[in-house]
Every structure is written in structure tokens, then in C-alpha cells.
Amino acid sequence: MVKTRFAPSPTGYLHIGGARTALFNYIYAKHFGGKFILRIEDTDLERSLKAYEEDIVKSMKWLGLVSDEPVLYQSQRLDIYKEYCQKLLAQGKAYNCYCTANSLEEDKNKLIAEGKKPMYSGKCRNLSDDEQNLNLPHVVRFKTDRSDGNKFTKFKDLIRDQFVSVNHSEIDDFVIMRTDGIPTYNFAVVIDDALMGITHIIRGDDHLSNTPKQVLLYEALGFEPPAFAHVSMILGNDGKRLSKRHGATAVMQYKNDGFLPEALINYLVRLGWSHGNDEILSIDEMIQYFDLKHISKSAGVFNKEKLLWLNAHYIKQKTAEELVSLINDINATNIENENNNAEKGEIIQYSENVAVLIDALKPRAKTLVEIKEKMGFYLNKGALSYDTNLLGEIDKFKLNELNNNEYNDNSERKESAADEVIYFLNQLMDFVKNLQLNTLSLNGVGCLNFIKESFDGFFSKNKWSLKHKAMLIRIALTGEKISPGIYEVIFALGEARTLQRINDFIEFVRKNKFLL
RNA sequence: GGCCCCAUAGUCUAGCGGUCAGGACGUUGCCCUCUCAAGGCAGUAACACGGGUUCAAAUCCCGUUGGGGCUACCA
Numbered sequence: 001m002v003k004t005r006f007a008p009s010p011t012g013y014l015h016i017g018g019a020r021t022a023l024f025n026y027i028y029a030k031h032f033g034g035k036f037i038l039r040i041e042d043t044d045l046e047r048s049l050k051a052y053e054e055d056i057v058k059s060m061k062w063l064g065l066v067s068d069e070p071v072l073y074q075s076q077r078l079d080i081y082k083e084y085c086q087k088l089l090a091q092g093k094a095y096n097c098y099c100t101a102n103s104l105e106e107d108k109n110k111l112i113a114e115g116k117k118p119m120y121s122g123k124c125r126n127l128s129d130d131e132q133n134l135n136l137p138h139v140v141r142f143k144t145d146r147s148d149g150n151k152f153t154k155f156k157d158l159i160r161d162q163f164v165s166v167n168h169s170e171i172d173d174f175v176i177m178r179t180d181g182i183p184t185y186n187f188a189v190v191i192d193d194a195l196m197g198i199t200h201i202i203r204g205d206d207h208l209s210n211t212p213k214q215v216l217l218y219e220a221l222g223f224e225p226p227a228f229a230h231v232s233m234i235l236g237n238d239g240k241r242l243s244k245r246h247g248a249t250a251v252m253q254y255k256n257d258g259f260l261p262e263a264l265i266n267y268l269v270r271l272g273w274s275h276g277n278d279e280i281l282s283i284d285e286m287i288q289y290f291d292l293k294h295i296s297k298s299a300g301v302f303n304k305e306k307l308l309w310l311n312a313h314y315i316k317q318k319t320a321e322e323l324v325s326l327i328n329d330i331n332a333t334n335i336e337n338e339n340n341n342a343e344k345g346e347i348i349q350y351s352e353n354v355a356v357l358i359d360a361l362k363p364r365a366k367t368l369v370e371i372k373e374k375m376g377f378y379l380n381k382g383a384l385s386y387d388t389n390l391l392g393e394i395d396k397f398k399l400n401e402l403n404n405n406e407y408n409d410n411s412e413r414k415e416s417a418a419d420e421v422i423y424f425l426n427q428l429m430d431f432v433k434n435l436q437l438n439t440l441s442l443n444g445v446g447c448l449n450f451i452k453e454s455f456d457g458f459f460s461k462n463k464w465s466l467k468h469k470a471m472l473i474r475i476a477l478t479g480e481k482i483s484p485g486i487y488e489v490i491f492a493l494g495e496a497r498t499l500q501r502i503n504d505f506i507e508f509v510r511k512n513k514f515l516l
Numbered sequence: 517g518g519c520c521c522c523a524u525a526g527u528c529u530a531g532c533g534g535u536c537a538g539g540a541c542g543u544u545g546c547c548c549u550c551u552c553a554a555g556g557c558a559g560u561a562a563c564a565c566g567g568g569u570u571c572a573a574a575u576c577c578c579g580u581u582g583g584g585g586c587u588a589c590c591a
Contacts, residue, residue, distance in 0.1 A: 009591045044590055101589075117518055118587070139589055160521080170519050170587085178589040185591045209520055209586035232522070233584065241584075267528095270540085274529055277539040296522095296529075299584060303527045306541040316554080363554035374552095393551095470550030482552045 002034030003199050006065070007189065009041040010052035013250035014059035016302065017204065017234045017242055020268040023286075024231060024295070025202045026065045027269070030287040034199070038067035039192060042075045043182050059251035063261050064283065072196070074188050081183040084191050084221060085140055085176060093220045094176060096138045097124040119172045140177035142187075144168055144216065153212045158200075158229040158292045166212040174213055190214050194223035202292075205230035229292050231272060232299040242302055256330060258367030260318075263311035271300045280313065308366040315371070316362050320355035324348050327368050348372070348379070356444045357492040360484035377478035378492050384479035384501060386508045391515055393471055393481060397421050401468050418513040424469070425476060425506050429499055431458045437495040444491070451487045476505035 006022035008014060014022075022038075029036040038060060042048040057071065088094035097120075108118040125143065145151060146168060154165035176187035183191075193201060208230045218225040236246030248254060254264055266281055273296065275281070275289040315323065328347045348354060357378055358371065365371040377384065399420035435454055440447055459466055473486045477498060483489055490498050 007591090011591070041591065047590070097589095104589090112517085115517070157521090164520070166520070172587080175589050180589080182589085184589065189591090204585090205521065206585055207591085210591090212520095230521085235584080237527080239583070271528065277530065279528095279540050294530095298522050300529090301527060303541070306528065309541055312554085361553095364552065466550050468550085474551065480551090484552085486550065 001199070002029050002032035003037070003197050004029040004034065004202060005037040005039050005193070005196065005198050006060075007039040007041050007192075007203075008056055009044060009047075009185075010049055010056060011044060011047040012052055013252065014056045015242070015249040016251060016254075016264070016268060017249075018056075019059065019063060019065075019251050019264070020234065020271065021202065021204055021231060022060060022065050023063070023265060023268055024273070024290075025200075027283070027286045027290040028200060028202060028292070029068075031290045035068040036065070037069050037072065037196065037198075038065075039072040039196075040074065041185065041188065042073060043185065043188050045075075045180075045182065048075075055250070055252060062255055063251065063265060072192065074183075074192065077188075077192070078182065080195070081177070081188055081191055082181065085183070085187070088142070088176070088220060089140065091220075092143070094140050094142050095125055095127070095173075096132060096134070097141045097173075097175075098127075098133075098136055098138045099123055100137075117170075122173060125173065137179045139175045139179055141173040142176050142213070142217065142220070144171050144173050153215050155211055155215050155225065155228055157208070158227055159231065159295045160297055161293070164208065164211070166209075171212060171216070176217070186210055186213050187217065190217040190221065190223070193226060194218065194221065198226050200227045200229060202229045202231060205232050229295070231295060232297060234271065235299050235301045237301055237303070239301065246302070247304070258327075258330060258369030258371075259307070259311050260314045260326070260368070263307065263314045266314075267307040267310050271302070272296045280310075312363075312366040315365060315368070318362075320358040320362075321350055323358050323362070323368065323371060324350045324354060327372050330368060346379075348375070352444045353492045353494060354378075356448065356488055357484065360488040364484070374483075377480060377483065377489070383504050386475075386479050386505065388512060388515060390475050390479070390481070391512060393475055394418075394421055394509065395516055397424075397472050398468060399424055400463075401465060402463070418509055418516050421472065421509050422506055424472065425502050425509075427462070428473065428476075429502050432490070432495065432498055432502070435495070437491075437498075448487055448491055451490055455487065477501050 004025040006018070006025045008018050008022075026036045028034075038057075040053055040056065042053065060066070085094065089096070099120075104120070107121050111118045120141065124141070149169075151168045152165045153168065153171070154163045156163050174186060175184050177183055192198075211228055211230075215225050234242045236242045238246075240246075242249055248257060251264070255261075262283070265283060265286075269281060269286050269290075270279065273290070274294050275285075278285075278289075281289070318326070331347065357375060361371050361374050365374060372379075395417060397417060397420065431454075435451065437447070437451075440450065442450055455466065458464075459469065470486050471481070474483050474489065475481065477483075477486065477489050477493060493501070
């Protein structure tokens with residue numbers, strides 16, 4: 001059975017590079033009906049943090065990448081590593097090293113100064129029992145085979161579909177057990193992967209150079225090495241390895257910024273893997289089609305524009321009701337997470353008005369956060385504070401569209417413009433009152449149609465056109481120059497708030513007449 | 517520096533000896549249109565360079581250049 005794992009270290013939040021590696025492991029295992037396991041590599045006591053650990057678990061859950069077995073923590077398996085270390089020691093495949101950090105540093109600097117490769121001198125490699133004192137601080141080093149001056153260790157990489165081989169002269173007698181008895185990465189990974197029965201290791205290619213060491217360890221321990229597949233790194237738009245300075249890298253940040261997990265997953269799977277010309281893939285399709293053969297060997301640049309496009313796509317697939325709960329979920333998250341970009345705010349109450357509004361907003365937003373922002377005029381329960389720069393739009397307003405009458409001077413024209421605006425808005429108020437929206441027993445679409453038809457009549461009766469009147473209505477109702485269609489806005493707002501806002505706006509125009 | 521890996525448009529990629537080098541994001545123009553989007557149509561743009569192998573190379577080989585990784589008692 002195929003068994004894969006994702007083994008992050010909790011020294012930082014789960015970032016999108018890790019998420020992609022996890023995804024590849026997950027869909028690869030599922031493709032073969034196998035298992036996927038999450039393992040936390042917390043052997044770096046200095047840098048590992050509980051908060052990061054929790055973030056990783058939470059992020060994986062959000063992405064839907066669930067572990068098929070209980071999450072494993074290396075810090076809870078210390079005895080196991082010790083046992084295997086003893087085994088290697090007993091077999092003479094590893095040795096205790098008493099060299100101090102200082103002397104190691106000196107040796108290293110000397111070698112660098114001489115232009116040589118900085119490697120361990122091998123001073124403790126052949127100490128006799130008499131020369132050993134286990135009470136002294138010491139590490140355990142792996143005894144790399146140097147019997148043949150031209151010995152190579154090789155392994156096959158499934159993504160490159162070729163062998164990578166390294167001369168033992170390049171492999172140091174690396175430390176497998178630290179002074180404090182905690183295993184190093186290379187040692188713990190091998191033991192865990194072997195004991196867990198991992199069949200395929202899919203990981204970042206920053207581990208490519210570590211693999212020969214691990215292969216050596218598999219051999220020394222008497223384990224069968226798994227298959228290796230090294231995925232290239234994700235780069236920022238400057239071509240450098242992706243990091244915080246490129247903007248958001250943490251998975252949870254994307255949640256807070258209003259991205260859907262399916263969009264992130266879809267983006268990530270296509271960054272480095274392809275299935276012909278397919279761009280939109282559900283997780284089931286990914287599982288069905290995934291293979292190592294079509295994983296790209298070269299590094300990929302993270303492109304937020306394309307992620308946004310995918311996010312917009314998946315937003316359009318959601319129902320208004322789903323979107324409401326998704327948006328509310330972000331806000332719930334933000335209460336506990338202070339470093340967020342999303343707007344704090346009250347919970348959106350689902351209703352038919354909200355549904356119509358959100359359906360209108362769906363094609364206009366690339367993120368959930370954007371939807372909420374664009375709903376601002378609706379969510380604002382009180383009076384709008386109209387910005388005086390809106391007066392520029394009002395200035396363009398013409399009551400009688402066919403009439404190109406000239407004014408004697410500018411002030412006359414402006415005075416007249418304000419009067420025309422107010423006249424129109426009063427007409428509009430009467431019209432809206434007559435609609436009697438409250439008494440209608442129509443559903444959302446039906447009501448929208450009714451509003452549209454009524455407006456058609458209202459405009460044609462007065463020889464007006466929607467084209468020339470819509471902006472003023474939009475501004476009065478939303479305080480913005482950009483919004484969904486005005487019929488949707490009116491439906492969402494409902495009769496009382498629509499009338500109130502028109503009234504408020506009339507007051508605003510009266511007050512600012514002189515600014516026109 | 518040494519070792520390892522990589523190289524198709526601005527970006528993600530298809531391609532696996534013979535293609536008008538295909539798709540997607542972006543971008544540009546047009547259409548639609550109550551604003552803004554969405555949508556539709558059209559356009560733009562690539563095989564890093566130099567040698568081989570071959571009747572034929574984006575595809576195979578070797579260099580060069582460029583990028584990345586490792587070179588820790590980090591992972």
C-alpha cells in the first residue's frame with residue numbers, strides 16, 4: 001500500500017510551499033487508495049513553538065488535508081531514536097564525538113581559509129574504549145564509509161526520473177544525535193519514515209542534497225529505502241525563494257484574506273503539476289489524475305493574480321447562503337487573530353435581501369473580504385456620510401436629457417442643477433412609495449423583475465432614461481460611484497431604508513448646493 | 517568556493533525527433549452594459565546561448581551563462 005507523509009517542523013506557520021508539498025503527498029496517496037500521515041518534526045527545541053504546531057494542524061484541516069492516522073510528534077519518540085542510535089554504535093556504524101563546538105569551529109575556519117571543503121576532521125572516529133568517557137558531553141556521528149576512495153551513494157528521484165549520485169568524499173561524518181540526546185533531522189526522519197512504513201517521500205528539493213545521507217542511514221539501519229520525489233521550490237516574483245517579504249505566505253493568512261480553500265488548493269496543484277490543459281480541478285479530479293511524472297522539475301513563481309482568478313471562480317460557484325457563512329467564519333477567526341487584513345464587523349444575517357445582494361456581488365469580487373466590503377452600504381445600518389467629491393457626478397446630472405439649454409453664467413447653471421437633482425429625487429421618492437415593496441408577496445427574482453418593470457414605466461413616462469439617471473440613484477442609495485445594479489440595491493435595502501437614504505441625500509444636496 | 521538540481525511568453529504550463537510551438541493568468545482592443553465587474557470575441561508575447569547527433573531537434577548529448585539548493589549539535 002502506498003503511504004505518504006507530510007513532515008513539517010513547527011518553526012513557523014504553515015506556508016504555501018509546505019501546503020503544496022502536503023497536497024502532493026495527500027493526492028498521491030489517495031490516488032493509489034493509500035494513506036497520508038501528518039508528522040510534526042519538533043526536534044529543534046530552540047525554534048519549535050506550540051503555536052506553530054497548532055497553526056499547522058489548523059491549516060491542514062482548513063485545506064482538507066486530513067491525516068489518516070493520529071498526528072505523530074517526534075518529540076514523543078525520543079526513546080526510539082536512542083535505541084537505534086545505540087544499535088549503530090554497537091555495530092560500529094556510528095561513533096561518539098567529544099569535540100567541542102569551539103574546536104570544530106576552528107577546524108572549519110582553517111579548512112575554509114585553505115580553500116578546502118569544511119568537513120569534520122574525524123578526530124574521534126577511531127577512539128578506543130579507554131579514550132572514551134560517556135560522562136563528557138558528546139554527540140554521535142555517523143561513520144561514513146571511506147574504505148573506497150571513489151565510493152558513491154545513489155538514489156533514484158521519481159520526478160527527474162534519473163539517479164542522483166554523490167561521492168562519499170562529499171558526505172561528512174554528520175551528527176545524528178546531539179549532546180542533549182535529541183536526534184538531528186536526518187536521523188529522525190529515516191527512523192520514522194522506515195518505522196511508519198512510508199513508501200514514497202515527496203518533499204521539497206531543498207532536501208535533495210540530504211538524501212544520500214539518509215540513504216546511507218537506511219542501509220546502516222537495515223531498512224529498505226523508500227522512493228524519493230523532490231519537488232522544486234516556490235519562488236517570489238523576484239525569482240527568490242518565497243518568504244514573508246513577498247507578502248502573505250501563511251496558509252491561514254489566505255483564509256483571513258478571503259480565499260477559499262478549494263481555490264488555494266487548485267492554484268497550488270497547478271503550480272508545478274499539470275494534467276494537459278486542465279486549469280480548474282476539483283480535489284477528486286486531482287486525486288484521479290495526479291502523477292509524479294507531470295510534476296515540473298523547475299522552480300515556480302508564485303502568482304497572486306492567478307490565485308485571485310481561481311478564487312473568483314470558486315466564489316461564483318457558491319450559493320449566497322454558503323458565502324454568508326464563509327464570510328462570517330472569517331470574522332469569527334479574526335476575533336482571535338489580531339494580525340489580519342479582513343474587516344472586523346458584525347455577523348451578516350442571512351435573508352433574501354442579502355441573497356440577492358450577494359448574488360449581484362459574486363461576479364464583482366475576487367475574495368470574500370471584498371464581498372463584505374462591497375456590502376458596506378447595506379451593512380451600514382445608520383445614515384450614510386456622503387462624500388463631497390460625489391458632487392462631481394451630480395454636476396453631470398441632467399433632468400431633461402434632450403434639452404441642451406445654455407446658461408447665462410456658471411452659477412446659474414449650478415443653482416439650476418441642484419434644483420433639478422432635488423426635483424428628480426422627490427419624484428423618485430414618490431415612485432418608490434407607490435411601489436409598496438413591503439406588501440409584495442414575490443420572491444427575490446420576481447420582486448427584482450417587478451422593480452425593473454416599474455422603473456421602465458417611471459422613466460418612459462417622464463422621457464428619462466436609466467442610463468442618465470442611474471448614477472444619481474446609485475450615489476443616493478449607496479454613497480458610492482460603484483455598486484451592483486440599482487434594482488438589486490433597492491431590493492436589498494427595502495422600502496424604508498431606500499426612502500430614508502433618498503431623503504438624506506436630498507438634505508446633503510441642499511446643504512452643499514453652493515459647492516456644486 | 518565545492519557538490520547537487522533546474523532552464524518554453526511577464527507568470528503557471530502542454531509538448532516527450534517532423535506541431536502554423538497549444539492552453540491558462542495578466543495585458544491590449546472590441547462587443548454587451550445603469551456604474552463597476554462578470555461574460556463573449558479578437559490581439560499581444562516564449563523554446564537562454566554555443567556546439568554536436570540526426571534527413572529532421574523545444575524535444576537527445578556536451579559545454580557556457582543564468583537561477584535555486586546543500587555545505588549546522590535547522591529542518
